[in-house]
Amino acid sequence: MANPVAVSFEFFPPGDESMGQQLWNCVQRLAPLQPNFVSVTYGADGSTRSRTHDCVLRILRETNLTVAPHLTCVGAPRAEVLRIAQDYWQQGVRHMVALRGDAPAANLSPDGRYRAHAGGFAYASDLVAGLAGVGKFDISVAAYPEGHPESGGADADLENLKRKVDAGAGRAITQFFFDTDVFLRYRERCVAAGVRVPLVPGILPITRFPQLLRFAERCGASVPSWLRQRFDGLDDDPETRRMIAANVAIEQVQRLREHGVHEFHFYTLNRAELTYAICHALGLRPRLNEAQVA
Secondary structure, rough: OOOOOEEEEEOOOOOOOHHHHHHHHHHHHHHHOOEEEEEEOOOOOOHHHHHHHHHHHHHHOOOOOOEEEEEEOOOHHHHHHHHHHHHHOOOOOOOEEOOOOOOEEEOOOOOOOOOOOOOOOHHHHHHHHHHHHHHHHOOOOOOEOOOOOOOOOHHHHHHHHHHHHHHHOOOEEEOOOOOOOHHHHHHHHHHHHOOOEEEEEEEOOOHHHHHHHHHHHOOOOOOHHHHHHOOOOOOOOHHHHHHHHHHHHHHHHHHHHHHOOOOEEOOOOOOOOOHHHHHOOOOOOOOOOOOOOO
């Protein structure tokens, strides 16, 4: 019998009242699918700290969803980062997504490279280890099938992932990708390197193709030519774009299922429609019980 499918969803904290309503509509739509957890992003430079906190607390207060706040190393000394984690623990949070984050421009080195905050955690592996002193969090970390742009190469990137796992991470969520073979090869390399925690593919439903290209350029993810061709000429045709986007993602998750993947993390961009459709294709059906928001 095939393993049941498990999913998790990523949201980002809203910047205004309208975006807040959009987020809550997304939460309401996806909650009945009973995800393992939902995560809430934290501006790469720490810029959304208070909004992330407010969003996490509202989900905790008004739903029975398990929430995993993002926490980064940047923008604060160690003691302050750990105080944030301690506050989350006291509020009942038991899951975390631990990330290095991107330093603000003012903190970059003269050649434009990442420089750790003075007195702060240098890397995500240090943050993972630090969180162990706060509580027994279930910690997720980031993984990069195509390598992090600043890692210095695929081998160095994989060594960094192993350090995060050895420090106590229990799950690695990948950057988005569209070439399934990239993920499958990376999974093999992780196993060979002794990374034994679940490797969860990050799935990005494509809402706007130009936005996807910007995301991909920033994080070093490749965009295959076949994918560009599918969206070519659809700038003014949102209905067809949505149909193509759903088809692309459903093909991707179904192929991953054929290769033994049964857990997926969706970058929702606070929009439920495509993620819901993909989950439906995976066989998930809503269950209107305690996981439903009030």
